[in-house]
Structures are given as C-alpha cells and as structure tokens.
Amino acid sequence: MSTAAWRVRIAAALAVSALTWMSSARAAEESAASTEAATPPEASAEPEKPRIDVRKLFAMNCSWCHDGYGLHAGKGPKLAGTKMSTEQIYDRIAKGKSGAMPGFAKTLKKEQIDAFVEYIKGLKDPDS
Numbered sequence: 001m002s003t004a005a006w007r008v009r010i011a012a013a014l015a016v017s018a019l020t021w022m023s024s025a026r027a028a029e030e031s032a033a034s035t036e037a038a039t040p041p042e043a044s045a046e047p048e049k050p051r052i053d054v055r056k057l058f059a060m061n062c063s064w065c066h067d068g069y070g071l072h073a074g075k076g077p078k079l080a081g082t083k084m085s086t087e088q089i090y091d092r093i094a095k096g097k098s099g100a101m102p103g104f105a106k107t108l109k110k111e112q113i114d115a116f117v118e119y120i121k122g123l124k125d126p127d128s
Ligand code: HEC
Pocket: 058, 061, 062, 063, 064, 065, 066, 075, 076, 077, 078, 079, 082, 083, 084, 089, 092, 093, 097, 100, 101, 102, 104, 116, 120
C-alpha cells in the first residue's frame, strides 16, 4: 500500500475515534444531568420551612423608625444589643407602645414576628 493510502486510513481511524470519544462524553454528561433531575433539592433532610425575608419585612415595617436595620437609633431606639427578653421583644412588636410605636399583631403573622425576634436577638451591637 502507498504512503498516501496509509495516511488516509490513519486519518479516518483518528476521526472515528474522536467521534466515538465525543459521543461517549456527551452520553456521560446526559446521564449526569438526568441523575440531577431525579433528585430535586426538596429531597434534602432539611424540613420544609416557609422562607421569611426578615430584612425586606424590616424595610417595609420598621425602617422608618429603626435605622440601619436595627443597628442604629432613629426615631426609635437601636435594636441591636437590646436588654429585652425574647418574650418582651415579641410583645413590643405585637402590641407596640402607646404614643411611640405601633403594634403589628394585626398586620404581621405570628411567624413573621417570631422571625423579627430571632433577627433582633441575633443582631451584633456595633457600639459594643
Ligand atoms: C413609628 C415608629 C416605629 C416603628 C414603625 C417601629 N418602631 Fe419599634 N420602637 C419605636 C420606639 C419609639 C421605641 C421605643 C419605645 C419605648 O419608649 O420603649 C421602639 C421600641 C422597639 C423595641 C424595643 C427595644 C428596646 O430594647 O427597648 C423593639 C424590639 C422594636 N421597637 C422593634 C420594632 C420592629 C421589629 C418594628 C417593625 C415591625 C418596629 N419596631 C417598628 C418606634 C417604632
């Protein structure tokens, strides 16, 4: 066989193996994708919990009196580092304080007030 004929054969063999390699790589990708689709993120061990965006709620309900998301005093006091217990904070948010702060028992759900309590208790006092 001539050299030219060998060249053609080798080129053809290389092309075939490249194609085989590409299609097996794609098959691997596809099977990886279908395994992902078969395990939705909800299937994790974490129990389902309604997501409450505390910062957004804070911006809508509290920011006009409590500055910096509770980190600074405004019309209302700074909330970070409050001496109040979780029960007292809950009560203050739900009932407000006459002449100072409106109560939110009617406009916020219990879980949302709970989320505020947790958020406020978790704030790190920037001044201490
Ligand atoms: C109209 C202004 C106003 C709004 C709106 C407001 N607050 Fe207040 N808040 C105050 C004032 C004034 C005080 C101080 C009351 C007092 O004299 O004890 C206060 C006190 C508090 C306290 C007690 C802090 C402490 O250590 O004494 C908490 C907790 C609190 N507010 C949370 C909230 C949250 C959460 C929201 C939004 C859901 C909110 N407030 C909305 C004005 C406001």
